Amino acid sequence: MVASVDIKTARQVAASVPDPELPFLTVADLGILREVVLEAGVVVAKLTPTYIGCPAVSVIEQDVLQALTLAGFNAKVQRVNSPAWSTAWITEQGIEKLRSNGISPPDGNNNGDALFATRTITCPRCESTLTEKLSEFGSTPCKAHYRCNSCLEPFDHFKCH
């Protein structure tokens, strides 16, 4: 272990870890990496879960810990529940990456518990708004499944949370 820990490099290493289910996004893009700090010589990466039942939470924590360890840091990962993560924390870059990978990004619009609420979701491929919901839950709990009635492509919509 070097005497002075390069916290800047540690931050870069932690920030570049990909999400296991959306590998084109990093934990920094998603906004789930709260901070990387030095506590008594140990690099502490603070992460917050997206959804409480997200099966990827443990995997992400392991991945970040592994990346830091392989880069030579004496590190640990800490789970932070408060304040709660929201899709508003996804960075501009993250939103753009979602769109370019065929996933309609969250639109800052949450209908809460209103029954049969209709929402306008834009197709990430052809930008048509003639879309319809196929399933409230898609390939992961954080996404709903839609179909575009213009280009006929099905697509995932990252739910606003």
Next chain:
Amino acid sequence: MSITIRNALLHSVVQIADDHLILGHRLSEWCGHAPMLEEDLSMPNMALDLIGTARTLYSYAAELEGKNRTEDDFAYLRTDREYQNCLLVERPNTDFAHTMLKQLYFSAFMKPFWDAMHHSSDATLQALSHKAVKEIAYHIRHSGEWVVRLGDGTDESSARMSAAVSALHPYTDELFETDAQRLHCIEQGVLPELGEIKLQWSQTIDTVFTQAKLHRPNIGFPQTGGRQGLHTEDFGMLLAQLQYLPRSYPGATW
């Protein structure tokens, strides 16, 4: 934290966790058996939300108890009398109508409960409330829409939904039950008053039932006992399945 409030909090946290674990387990029983693919995705996803909440609560209970137990010890290694979930959540799935109505009854309670918990004096529960409330809003929408579709659907679906209401409505009073420990938490501002929550619950149910053309029955004989560990007969079978692995292979890990 004083010992009295810690014990009262531990007691209450385990009850709330048990509600979530048992309802989550019931939902997970649909995995691979749902009437259509969309529902096969929805129900296990909602089960994940509930079990995720239960895990957080059990971990907190273990911390409050301070006896080196883990979330798994709470979830898997207690006897039936030690589980204190309300009876509603352990009722068998029966058919899709029963499952969706059960989900609506529970979600319509948890939504205002978590909303009110934003003002809890307990930091851990307050943090959890902000996460859980967003998920439960989806559960109300999903189950509420199905109650409307089935209640105001065909003769067959309407008859099944009415049968579910008759069977499950008597279990809803228990959601609003308190005991000395819970009252202590309410007095200390850790848990919310239930009066306002009951009002909101009633409003949600009335709104959905009106659209679903369902009649809300009066409860003649409220079904209760789960909070004291007195369960229905079906609970034994549920627990046998839930606990099979850690009982058969003690200490098993991934």
